[in-house]
Amino acid sequence: MPQCLTGCAHTYKEAREAQKEREKERNEDPDIMKSMNERKPNSFCLSKLAVALPDPLEGTFRQFQSHNYEKYLEMLGAGPMSINMIIRANMVLKINQEIDKRWRFVYETTIK
16 A cells, blocks of 8 residues: 555545544533534624615716806916916826725816
8 A cells, every 4th residue: 555655645534533532522512512513603683685875975076166266376477378277177086995994086178
């Protein structure tokens, strides 16, 4: 009969015999058998069944109005042509939470 060079068959046999001995001891002890036969209560929670709602902060947001933005740009020193171009630009903000729980903010500006 060929021998296993790594000894894994012998180790498995010892582990299996030890497991059988533990099972035999459990079967002999009536308190352990009683506790094994009793059904354990399961915790039930409706929140586990519900679909997780997305974070209300996540999404895509489009700027549709501004308040005193032209005056602010004038105070910064922007010229009338630049102000006109900036006011007509479409601004989109995308907010997402990545898999690693970091937040990602992406600004997109389309200039007309």
